[in-house]
Amino acid sequence: MSFSRRRAALYAGIPGGRDGRRMLWIALINKAGTGLWMGAAALYFTFVTGLSVTEVGLLMGISGAAGIAGAPLAGHLADRFPVTRVLVSAQLQQAVALLALLTTDNFSLLLLYSAVASLADRGSNVLTKLYATRVAGPDRTRYQAVQRTVSNAGWAIGGLAGAGALAAGTTHAYQALLIGNVVSFAAAAALTFRCAEPPSPSRTVTGSSHPVPAAPAPSPWRDRRYLLFTATEAALFLDDAVLQVGMPLWIVHATDVPHGMVPLLMVLNCVLVVLCQVPLSRFGSTPEKACALLLPLVACFVAGCAAMTVSTAGGTGLAIAALTCAAVAFTFAEILHSIASWELSVALAPGDAQGAYLGVHGLSSSAQRSGGPLLVTAVIAAGPFAWPLLGAGVIAMVAAQRRLVRNRLPQRALSVAPVTVSEH
Known part of the structure; x- marks a missing residue:
């Protein structure tokens, strides 16, 4: 069997068509980058920026709490604007906020950048779920299962790569893991931008392909x-x-x-x-x-x-x-x-x-x-x-x-x- 036929057979059972498959690649890239960084985040703040254990705990706890607002905010925006464009914005926000961590060792600025990244992270999770719901339709449960499987594979890939870099224990190794996560978000944003906007029950699609807000929706x-x-x-x-x-x-x-x-x-x-x-x-x-x-x-x-x-x-x-x-x-x-x-x-x-x-x-x-x-x-x-x-x-x-x-x-x-x- 030729490569193209093998690939077609592999993709045949995945709901969502070409854009659904593209979003699976996005999930793999995204989670691989996250796997690189999450295992090293606390160590980066300890050994590279010089924060105390208490400060690291406060930074991660407060930034995590700030991220709570990201989910409802992203959902609200996705009912009014194309979900792909809102998701691209969230991915780029994460990339910029994480890249900014390299520019300072000031606790207040590190907390601010981490909170901005956390806000976008929680929003991205909701937007990804919403996109899958719309693109897969009645097959959304199976699509979610495939996406979650791919995400876990990405985590494992990133985690194994990160473990190798952490063995070095140098400042450059920690910075490389952070940059790797930034690159993954930028790549995910580029791929998401190429995805077609799925039909949305909350907007009416006109002949000019521009979404028009529908009547006020339930709250x-x-x-x-x-x-x-x-x-x-x-x-x-x-x-x-x-x-x-x-x-x-x-x-x-x-x-x-x-x-x-x-x-x-x-x-x-x-x-x-x-x-x-x-x-x-x-x-x-x-x-x-x-x-x-x-x-x-x-x-x-x-x-x-x-x-x-x-x-x-x-x-x-x-x-x-x-x-x-x-x-x-x-x-x-x-x-x-x-x-x-x-x-x-x-x-x-x-x-x-x-x-x-x-x-x-x-x-x-x-x-x-x-x-x-x-x-x-x-x-x-x-x-x-x-x-x-x-x-x-x-x-x-x-x-x-x-x-x-x-x-x-x-x-x-x-x-x-x-x-x-x-x-x-």
């Missing part, structure tokens, strides 16, 4: 049920804080497991996502199926919490086995939640205000990024039997979300609303 800030749904989502995103923050700290402070197991469990997480995300996406292809995923999701999360408790009940061998089981359980909770969250957040939003609604939904992951590490560290400080309490809290949130979703779904169309097109 998510007045939609009590959607706001409550978003609040429950913040708790279901906790698997991220557990895997990224809780498990490494638990290994270091509560077990005798070698610290080298931390990166191995992170690799296990990435491998499982790459292998399982797409196959499992078919179980969340409709809102009803997505709602049904909440039960196995919470079962996986509770199993992970139980395994964390068991990891302190015996010797090193039991701890390694239990932590491996916990990593697997939390990873499957992450996979199932990403599928359910994607489908339900779109299905519950009115077609003519998707951007605004998905922007509000983006607050859930942003809030978890700020509050999740604090909650998880509190659990670690409380001891092994605090993990089942965390699991019980997630059970309560899942029960509340299932009730909200089941009461809401019959009132919503189960697919993206059609676009009005006038031909002159």
Whole structure:
């Protein structure tokens, strides 16, 4: 089989056509650059700019909190302007803000530039999700699964490359990783600029191809049920804080497991996502199926919490086995939640205000990024039997979300609303 035929066969099952495939390349490039930088960010601020540990913590915490506003702002803009152009602006904003970090070691300026980058980062996540929703249409759940698989592969590529550079430990090595991330955003912006604008239920397309604002759309800030749904989502995103923050700290402070197991469990997480995300996406292809995923999701999360408790009940061998089981359980909770969250957040939003609604939904992951590490560290400080309490809290949130979703779904169309097109 020729190369062109092999490539055609590979792409045949990917929704979204040429632009959908192009956005997958954008995700790979973007996340590879992020993987380069994220593992080195704290070390860059410590060893290159000379900040203290306290200052690094403040910088990353405050800039992360500033990023919370990025999701609703980006969603609001995407309902009024072409989503591709708003996404290009956010990508370039990230590139410029990160490049500016190289120009100073002043704490206030570093905080300002980091906050600007964080604002664009949270906005980009919502815009990417919105673009995928519009370009893939009814196949949006499967497309999201493919995109998430590609993103994890990008993270792994960037992380491995970054680990090699970090071994040098020099100022130039840290700066090279930062510049690599800047280049990735610039390349992603160039590719995004070439993507066609997908149909939007919130704008009318005229014969001149210029979007014309439609009638005033519903506001998510007045939609009590959607706001409550978003609040429950913040708790279901906790698997991220557990895997990224809780498990490494638990290994270091509560077990005798070698610290080298931390990166191995992170690799296990990435491998499982790459292998399982797409196959499992078919179980969340409709809102009803997505709602049904909440039960196995919470079962996986509770199993992970139980395994964390068991990891302190015996010797090193039991701890390694239990932590491996916990990593697997939390990873499957992450996979199932990403599928359910994607489908339900779109299905519950009115077609003519998707951007605004998905922007509000983006607050859930942003809030978890700020509050999740604090909650998880509190659990670690409380001891092994605090993990089942965390699991019980997630059970309560899942029960509340299932009730909200089941009461809401019959009132919503189960697919993206059609676009009005006038031909002159």
